[in-house]
Structure formats: C-alpha cells, structure tokens
Amino acid sequence: MAISNEKLPDAKKLIAEFNQKLSTLMTSAKDRNSLYCFSTQLFHVGEDVQ
Numbered sequence: 001m002a003i004s005n006e007k008l009p010d011a012k013k014l015i016a017e018f019n020q021k022l023s024t025l026m027t028s029a030k031d032r033n034s035l036y037c038f039s040t041q042l043f044h045v046g047e048d049v050q
Contacts, residue, residue: 002049011042012042015040015042018040019038019040022038023038
C-alpha cells in the first residue's frame with residue numbers, strides 16, 4: 001500500500017495498541033489450551049512513490 005510517511009508514527013502506535021489489546025483478550029481465559037504465534041508487519045518494500 002502507498003502511504004504518507006507522516007502517518008507512519010500513527011500507524012506504529014495503532015499496531016502496538018492492537019497487539020496489546022489482542023494479547024490481553026486472548027490470554028485472559030483461565031482455560032488456555034492452544035499455543036499460537038501472532039505476527040504483524042509493516043515495512044518499506046520499494047522506492048518512494050512520487
């Protein structure tokens with residue numbers, strides 16, 4: 001996706017907040033019986049768009 005670099009700090013903050021909320025939700029159960037790996041990535045993949 002093409003983005004504005006000015007929005008990158010906001011995106012990183014949203015990702016961190018979502019990761020924390022999801023982790024809290026999923027680990028709050030007393031009967032945890034499965035192990036999962038969750039991954040979120042946001043990285044630069046090419047030349048800047050003009």
